[in-house]
Amino acid sequence: MGLDFSVVPGFFGVLLMGAGWTVAITVCAGLLSFFGGIVFAVVALYGHWSLRWPFRGFAFLFMGTPLLLQLFLIYFGLIQIGIDLPAFVAGVIGLGLHFAVYNSELIQASILAVDKGQYEGARTLGLSRGQTLRKVVIPQAVRAVVPPMGNNMIALLKDSALVSVIGVMELTLAAQQAISRTYRPFEFYLAAAFCYYIVNLALEAGLRRLERRIAASR
């Protein structure tokens, strides 16, 4: 049986809709992972031990278990204790928290990597702890964290395919649906791969632009 891409345009709308959901879930989970990462990093670095220890346990849980399993737990598991989340919300929470933990590690490392001399230089001028963090440490940490965090966002986009298993009609599931109607897996998986690639190109271009803007002020 030869390849026949002529079936693809008929499902263009379905794939486009799927790509739209993929973008939506990536943006929402990306934002959650970004702000969550900041909150987790602040807790880990400056929090009281009564917050820090539970957080460490939570971080190990998210880093040491498969994302797929986490999604099942959030979507199917939580129903048993009365928390019935829509699939999209469950997907955003699962992906967002998972990557928030990784982002938090990056943020912590980038803050800790700022040289002790930077604190001393700022504090001897009379800047307070808070002013030193805001004006000296964080701007430098941000410059260090943008490239690796960008990589995390690209990974998040690709891992968003996993939420198809809890029934979010994103790109991968859209492709599967087209396949179940046409029995043309190769064509539609390839088409889906192409869509992911396009979205990723756009994301990477955005990240490169951000990095360039930051590098310009160095």
Place this chain on the structure above:
Amino acid sequence: MSDQAFVTIKNAAKSYGTLEVLKDINLTVQRGQIVAIIGPSGSGKSTLLRAINELDPLTSGEVWLEDVQINKKLPHRQYEAHVNQVRQDIGMVFQHFNLFPHLTVRGNITLAPRMLKGLSEADANKLAEEQLAKVGLSEKIDEYPSRLSGGQKQRVAIARALAMKPKVMLFDEATSALDPELVEEVNLVMKQLAEEHMTMIIVTHEMDFAASVCDRVLFMDQGVVVEEGPPSVIFQNPENERTRNFLRKHLSR
């Protein structure tokens, strides 16, 4: 010059656990005086300098700047506010410059005056231009530190400290990290400050510089001031055996 005490250190002691790094040190520096602290590595000279602005607080003893006790025992919040205030009057220059790499030379110099003294952008810029002219780097105002040589970085660091109009300047081995050919440009800036009667306390390994610029030299070893006096005495006619041994090693080079 008045002989009114300006910086006073009384019975300064510091220990890390059982390790005593400073033992009962007393030092009075008068306004406009330039004091060099010399001694072998690990003698406590940097620790003493860093105790003056509370970077390394003393275990016991007192540090005063004029009539203000710097290391006052206060509740945490008040202590922080107090220290931030007194540090504005104490400039410090580090071995590794500690310039802020994400800011231009202008940004490095204007950050603290703008945040702490509420200077307008125009006034802060004027201040940066003045201070840079003083250290001979006017043309570098919009450069980032990464584009400067070590000597230029250190001169910017001095300009940054001077922009806060400090009453006293502390130099912690300001030329130790520099290539030999870059040392002189920093020394020249420090000499110029000396001529303007800036009160300075200088931790240094450069005996020639200490001898030519300073009013007094302290020789420290193992956490105590072994000997002190005018450079002519310390360098040419030291009384103490430890001082003589140290200088023999350092002057012969």
